[in-house]
Amino acid sequence: MIREINFDGIVGPSHNYAGLSLGNLASARNAGHVSQPRAAALQGIDKMRSNIGLGLVQGIFVPQPRPAHAWLIELGTTIGEAEHHLAANAMSASSMWAANAATVSPSPDTGDGRCHLTVANLKTMPHRSHEWPATLAQLQLAFAGNAFAVHGPVPPAFGDEGAANHMRLAPSHGEPGVEVFVYGVTGGPFPARQNIEASKAIARLHRLDPGRTLFAAQSEQAIAAGAFHNDVVAVANGPVLFSHEKAFAERDALVEQLAAKVPGFELVEVPDAEVPLADAVKSYLFNAQLATPPDGAMTLVAPTECRDTPSVNAWIERHLASNGAIRRVNFVDVRQSMANGGGPACLRLRVQCDPADVDPRFLVDEAKLDRLAQVIGSTWPSEIATAEIQAPALVADIERARAALLGALDLSVLD
Numbered sequence: 001m002i003r004e005i006n007f008d009g010i011v012g013p014s015h016n017y018a019g020l021s022l023g024n025l026a027s028a029r030n031a032g033h034v035s036q037p038r039a040a041a042l043q044g045i046d047k048m049r050s051n052i053g054l055g056l057v058q059g060i061f062v063p064q065p066r067p068a069h070a071w072l073i074e075l076g077t078t079i080g081e082a083e084h085h086l087a088a089n090a091m092s093a094s095s096m097w098a099a100n101a102a103t104v105s106p107s108p109d110t111g112d113g114r115c116h117l118t119v120a121n122l123k124t125m126p127h128r129s130h131e132w133p134a135t136l137a138q139l140q141l142a143f144a145g146n147a148f149a150v151h152g153p154v155p156p157a158f159g160d161e162g163a164a165n166h167m168r169l170a171p172s173h174g175e176p177g178v179e180v181f182v183y184g185v186t187g188g189p190f191p192a193r194q195n196i197e198a199s200k201a202i203a204r205l206h207r208l209d210p211g212r213t214l215f216a217a218q219s220e221q222a223i224a225a226g227a228f229h230n231d232v233v234a235v236a237n238g239p240v241l242f243s244h245e246k247a248f249a250e251r252d253a254l255v256e257q258l259a260a261k262v263p264g265f266e267l268v269e270v271p272d273a274e275v276p277l278a279d280a281v282k283s284y285l286f287n288a289q290l291a292t293p294p295d296g297a298m299t300l301v302a303p304t305e306c307r308d309t310p311s312v313n314a315w316i317e318r319h320l321a322s323n324g325a326i327r328r329v330n331f332v333d334v335r336q337s338m339a340n341g342g343g344p345a346c347l348r349l350r351v352q353c354d355p356a357d358v359d360p361r362f363l364v365d366e367a368k369l370d371r372l373a374q375v376i377g378s379t380w381p382s383e384i385a386t387a388e389i390q391a392p393a394l395v396a397d398i399e400r401a402r403a404a405l406l407g408a409l410d411l412s413v414l415d
């Protein structure tokens, strides 16, 4: 039985604000602020709890080893000796944003009936470019059976940022869907992170039917406004596309093709006149989880920043009152992640498969989340000032904290 599982990246103990991501406005704005790794990770756990409460199936990915010693060795240095900017790149907890872990094509879409996952090379940003080997190891463990095909990264000539630039529309999760690969051409002052050649390669590797595969460019205006990934301005669930009017370079052509190819297609579009791009980016209205829980009421799991942004809150209230496609909005507090440009949707990777095929160590229920919260509460640093990330005592604490979590999950093999 195919279900949608949300695998959330647990916020790692090295979570800090180093301002590493050009084009990610929150990351730039909060550079140098003191972070709260423990609160950040507990906010993530609470989000998972609330989604389990809706009846959704929940999974996890564990934090990566930080410092990234192997990467520093390749650069001829160590965490103690590295210049500060390199050390910051080696200490980032950015793998928490699991939407960038991989691109996923579920079995109804693929030529061989397996669920395909391609790990993202994340080559545009130095601090993310070294994530993929540890992500791949985790994917290979979690999705080890024959039901899955796990691919290495596409060559670094072509940037790939995973599911954040990929949408799937289908009448239901178990039916063949239309996969939309969204790429960037130019972002004005900011980098376009997803290259069309990477998207096309993934579509080929996943053996997708070209008749049900679309490629759509992000609008330059959206990237320049801070939509460094498409999931900052659009999200899909079932036959519904929820997007900002200015998300795509050729919006009309995309909508026309989706209407022709997706049975029951429905567009929920937010006009710029009602929610300007700047408010969409600030509030992360579209970086929400859009899901259909067992009660059938399509639910938007949105950051509390949406409630606090008047234009966005007003749009939500109007939509709910109009009995539109989205029937319920749940607000979640993930402010620590938001301050680095990661909303509820960034924190999760959606995999549609039979939960029985997944290594159970990567699935969680309330009781397991309680245990995780306990480990996090007793081992995660309460605060990190980016200037101090090379301090030996802090580095040791961070490594100990991760080891404790892996031990609690019976995943020490990832050490």
Ligand code: SUG
Pocket: 016, 017, 018, 019, 020, 021, 024, 027, 028, 092, 094, 097, 099, 100, 125, 128, 164, 228, 229, 231, 232, 340, 341, 342, 343, 345, 346, 347
């Ligand atoms: O890649 N932030 C991440 C946020 C990723 C959000 N993911 C999705 N939209 N799916 C990024 O820009 C900030 C790190 C720092 O500045 O310390 C960072 O990497």
